[in-house]
Amino acid sequence: MTQIDVIPDEPKALIRFARMLWADKFALAAALFLCLIFVLALIGPWLLDAAAQKQNLRGRNAPPFDWERGWIWILGADALGRPLLARIVVASQNTMTVAAGAVLGSAVIGTVLGLVAGYAGKRTGLVIMRLADVIMSFPSLLLAVVVLYILGPSVLNLVVVLxxxxxxxxxRTTRAEVMEIRERMFVQAAKVMGASSPRIIFRHILPVVLPTLMTIATLDFAFVMLAESALSFLGIGIQPPEITWGLMIAQGRQYLTTAWWLSFWPGLAIILTTLSLNLLSSWMRIALDPTQRWRLEMRASKNEVKP
Known part of the structure; x- marks a missing residue:
């Protein structure tokens, strides 16, 4: 059997994953919703920034589903008469930027350190793990509160802290995976063939660890979103005139009894996004695992057989 028979080319692999995603309707709906959110985060501020900033005190706290005012007022207005739909779309950019930046930064740094800690000698691994223990000894939100109080709230500081x-x-995840993978036969064969340590780590070990890290990153994206919302709710996250979903919830807190929609709609956006991320993460955990992928492939094949 040739290598081409074992490893399918990229177009075939993409088609296979697309069929598996189509077979799982919940994961498909989650993926489509997340695509919509990311598209709105990219082009939404360019289209609706002016509407999100324009004040209209005559329409302050306008109720939702008022079709006579126009589609942009469908979710109601805030305390300054600004349409909530436009503000939610504009706020999605800052929320996604903070979450994506924090996840990308932590994933790159943590993965590199984990690869080194798992493959290098015992002393190097212990030093790196003590660094992780120091970070984990502080509650994450408490550490974020202290650092943001000292440095001041901003998008960059929030990304760095999270x-x-x-x-x-x-x-820790990468180190545990590497310590098990480095004893496998293909790694030993690469050593015998004279491959350098960086080549073994990044060419042979990292592709095996990557599916697990992608699943964790998807879940972590939801966690960082909730952490940013909590910090904004406490008043030490993003500050006006910038907006995030968490800040919108905080601004609507004092109107919960009279204008519940001010906090409800951005809160619903957070709930749906985190739910979609969790559903997609569960699908990825199975789809990227060769030992469990057959379940999705069997379901996809059954759907193709149906008339």
């Missing part, structure tokens, strides 16, 4: 608190997750 990224630092999530590094141990990727570090």
């Amino acid at each position: 990224a630092i608190t999530r590094i141990p997750v990727y570090l």
